[in-house]
Amino acid sequence: MPEPELLALRPQGLYCAAGDFFIDPWRPVDRALITHAHADHARTGHRRYLASAESLGVLGVRLGPVSIQGLAWGEPITIGGVTVSFHPAGHILGSAQIRLAHRGRVWVVSGDYKVEPDPTCTAFEPVRCDTFVTESTFGLPVYRWQPQREIMAAIDRWWSANAADGRASILYCYSLGKAQRILNGVDASIGPIVCHSAILPLNRVYQQAGVRLPAVLGIEAGADPAVASRALVLAPPASAGSPGLRRFTDPSDAFASGWMQLRGARRRRAVDRGFVLSDHADWPGLQQAIEASGAARVLVTHGQVAPLVRWLGEQGRDAAALQTRFGEGGDDAEGGDAVGEALPADAPAPRPLIDAAGQWLLTDGADGFAPPPGAPGKG
Numbered sequence: 305m306p307e308p309e310l311l312a313l314r315p316q317g318l319y320c321a322a323g324d325f326f327i328d329p330w331r332p333v334d335r336a337l338i339t340h341a342h343a344d345h346a347r348t349g350h351r352r353y354l355a356s357a358e359s360l361g362v363l364g365v366r367l368g369p370v371s372i373q374g375l376a377w378g379e380p381i382t383i384g385g386v387t388v389s390f391h392p393a394g395h396i397l398g399s400a401q402i403r404l405a406h407r408g409r410v411w412v413v414s415g416d417y418k419v420e421p422d423p424t425c426t427a428f429e430p431v432r433c434d435t436f437v438t439e440s441t442f443g444l445p446v447y448r449w450q451p452q453r454e455i456m457a458a459i460d461r462w463w464s465a466n467a468a469d470g471r472a473s474i475l476y477c478y479s480l481g482k483a484q485r486i487l488n489g490v491d492a493s494i495g496p497i498v499c500h501s502a503i504l505p506l507n508r509v510y511q512q513a514g515v516r517l518p519a520v521l522g523i524e525a526g527a528d529p530a531v532a533s534r535a536l537v538l539a540p541p542a543s544a545g546s547p548g549l550r551r552f553t554d555p556s557d558a559f560a561s562g563w564m565q566l567r568g569a570r571r572r573r574a575v576d577r578g579f580v581l582s583d584h585a586d587w588p589g590l591q592q593a594i595e596a597s598g599a600a601r602v603l604v605t606h607g608q609v610a611p612l613v614r615w616l617g618e619q620g621r622d623a624a625a626l627q628t629r630f631g632e633g634g635d636d637a638e639g640g641d642a643v644g645e646a647l648p649a650d651a652p653a654p655r656p657l658i659d660a661a662g663q664w665l666l667t668d669g670a671d672g673f674a675p676p677p678g679a680p681g682k683g
């Protein structure tokens with residue numbers, strides 16, 4: 305009998321039988337290890353949570369009072385027979401890759417990550433492993449980010465020009481991570497900065513963690529014409545058209561997201577400007593992280609799975625798709641938006657780890673989910 309895989313797909317999520325825990329499960333479980341606080345990874349309803357110490361503040365805002373333990377970066381803990389540690393993923397405050405070691409095998413689950421330096425969270429740390437479970441939100445060659453400072457400078461220029469014309473600048477961005485990165489990066493001397501109420505409690509947690517953010521006003525400050533005509537207003541995309549935002553004078557609007565690399569995505573958003581700023585790795589960043597992991601096998605999930613699996617296969621790597629529910633819904637969904645457009649027409653279907661009949665192919669053989677003969681991910 306070959307050893308069972310260290311992680312297997314269960315209906316609740318990615319399961320480690322040797323340690324009896326799940327990673328970022330999408331259904332309620334007894335013990336959940338959480339990579340980061342975005343809603344597609346950190347869900348309510350689990351009995352016990354384990355996360356990076358750096359993420360406890362943002363998880364508190366998102367999950368409310370739950371039973372949660374925090375681990376310092378790199379601090380090993382043994383669960384069952386599995387040695388578990390959390391390592392920075394560079395995605396948002398507290399975001400972690402989770403390393404699992406058991407009987408000589410090492411897996412790393414990346415969560416969401418980026419390799420570009422970001423002053424609002426601990427930098428991505430390459431972790432060596434045999435099997436690397438990587439996200440692939442922007443796993444296409446078209447996605448190549450400019451350095452953050454250039455994007456921030458472009459936002460500053462847009463905001464300055466609007467303020468000089470007596471117009472507000474409404475910048476739509478995700479509330480957790482993106483908003484704080486923008487606040488930290490823009491030139492706050494240009495004018496007043498206003499944040500939607502969904503962003504304010506997260507700002508406080510970032511500041512408590514030592515991240516430098518400028519003073520901001522609540523959305524009600526838009527009642528003051530001196531503010532309404534010059535402000536930079538940060539708001540989540542879902543708040544577009546809300547009464548609070550309608551106070552602002554003849555606004556120019558924009559959206560900050562990796563998807564803004566695609567012209568069609570900006571058109572659909574119907575905003576004046578798109579700033580290509582993502583908290584996920586771009587195409588070279590994914591390759592860099594995969595290379596640095598030294599992994600013999602790469603499991604791809606969360607985004608442009610098929611193109612990345614195909615590319616890795618062409619490079620002679622053992623790569624396969626892993627069907628999770630990461631990237632679905634929530635504030636980090638950066639997804640949905642552009643998927644149809646971004647996939648090249650000739651992209652082959654990825655080699656699935658779940659078959660058409662709903663069989664889990666990456667399995668520990670439990671729960672009656674026996675793999676068919678010759679299934680990938682087994683043996």
Ligand SMILES: [Zn+2]
Pocket residue numbers: 340342395416636
């Ligand atoms: Zn995320």
Ligand SMILES: [Zn+2]
Pocket residue numbers: 342344345416606630631636
């Ligand atoms: Zn995600």
